Amino acid sequence: METYVTLPKWLDNYIYNELGAKYCRSNADMTVIDWDKTDILNYLGTYFPRSYAEACCITGDYFSHNIPSFMTKESLSLLDFGCGTGGEIVGIISQLKDHNENLKNVSICALDGNFHALRLCESVLRKTSEKIGVKIEINPIPITIEDFYDMSVLECVLSTPFDIIISFKAICEFVTKERFEKDNAYRHIINTLMPKLVQEGIMLLVDVTSYSDISKEWLPRMMDAGIDQVQYSIVHKNEGYNQTIYVTHSYKKNDKSKVAWRMITHKK
Numbered sequence: 001m002e003t004y005v006t007l008p009k010w011l012d013n014y015i016y017n018e019l020g021a022k023y024c025r026s027n028a029d030m031t032v033i034d035w036d037k038t039d040i041l042n043y044l045g046t047y048f049p050r051s052y053a054e055a056c057c058i059t060g061d062y063f064s065h066n067i068p069s070f071m072t073k074e075s076l077s078l079l080d081f082g083c084g085t086g087g088e089i090v091g092i093i094s095q096l097k098d099h100n101e102n103l104k105n106v107s108i109c110a111l112d113g114n115f116h117a118l119r120l121c122e123s124v125l126r127k128t129s130e131k132i133g134v135k136i137e138i139n140p141i142p143i144t145i146e147d148f149y150d151m152s153v154l155e156c157v158l159s160t161p162f163d164i165i166i167s168f169k170a171i172c173e174f175v176t177k178e179r180f181e182k183d184n185a186y187r188h189i190i191n192t193l194m195p196k197l198v199q200e201g202i203m204l205l206v207d208v209t210s211y212s213d214i215s216k217e218w219l220p221r222m223m224d225a226g227i228d229q230v231q232y233s234i235v236h237k238n239e240g241y242n243q244t245i246y247v248t249h250s251y252k253k254n255d256k257s258k259v260a261w262r263m264i265t266h267k268k
């Protein structure tokens with residue numbers, strides 16, 4: 001299934017004209033954690049719109065056919081693991097607002113080890129709050145998860161249960177850097193974060209579809225192998241091997257993104 005999204009005018013204007021984002025595709029290995037300010041402005045102009053579009057398509061479609069109990073609440077909480085510049089957060093909040101007219105407040109825990117990305121994410125979310133009329137409380141978590149130990153510290157400090165937990169195109173970097181040695185990074189992250197999800201909540205994992213030279217496996221296969229080993233269930237996923245999503249903005253018409261995604265809940 002192919003889907004098409006256009007970046008809203010206000011968001012397009014804000015990232016390119018006010019924040020200085022640039023459209024510049026990178027062929028290098030995407031370990032964004034190490035990128036400097038210039039690289040992150042390229043990320044904002046190139047990959048932020050894709051993440052926005054991916055989140056709009058996936059959650060928009062889901063909320064059109066399903067009404068999770070949190071969809072009727074005035075206040076919601078969301079954790080983004082590896083939020084980067086936060087395109088997916090803007091996409092999800094816009095869909096939550098479109099499908100729940102009662103929505104007034106969203107509390108976001110935004111974890112990322114790249115400070116430049118996290119700062120831009122905060123700016124974008126402040127603007128989003130102003131433009132879509134939802135109060136967004138941002139709790140940045142500026143930490144780099146180096147290993148199992150850091151993940152266990154995170155497990156202890158994250159106390160609030162979340163309605164939604166997401167991770168977009170970040171776990172691939174944990175695989176590349178072997179943060180959890182030879183363990184399946186998807187399984188380890190799911191097992192650490194799912195106990196932080198409310199009973200009726202959803203976890204959405206989205207990732208690139210490439211072959212990892214480090215784990216010697218296709219990432220979507222690795223994601224499925226990780227999910228097979230946990231006690232949680234997939235309630236929704238892309239059809240076939242991946243989903244193609246096109247996004248249009250002032251620097252590129254129909255920019256193509258291919259992702260694999262799985263939505264997970266507590267239900268067995």
Ligand SMILES: C[S@@+](CC[C@H](N)C(=O)[O-])C[C@H]1O[C@@H](n2cnc3c(N)ncnc32)[C@H](O)[C@@H]1O
Nearest residue numbers: 032033051082083084113114144145168170173
């Ligand atoms: C490819 S970017 C994706 C960003 C965002 N989720 C999106 O879809 O646009 C991956 C993000 O994960 C973050 N990240 C990678 N490894 C990390 C680690 N070990 N600890 C914290 N953040 C990490 C990077 O800094 C980067 O912002």
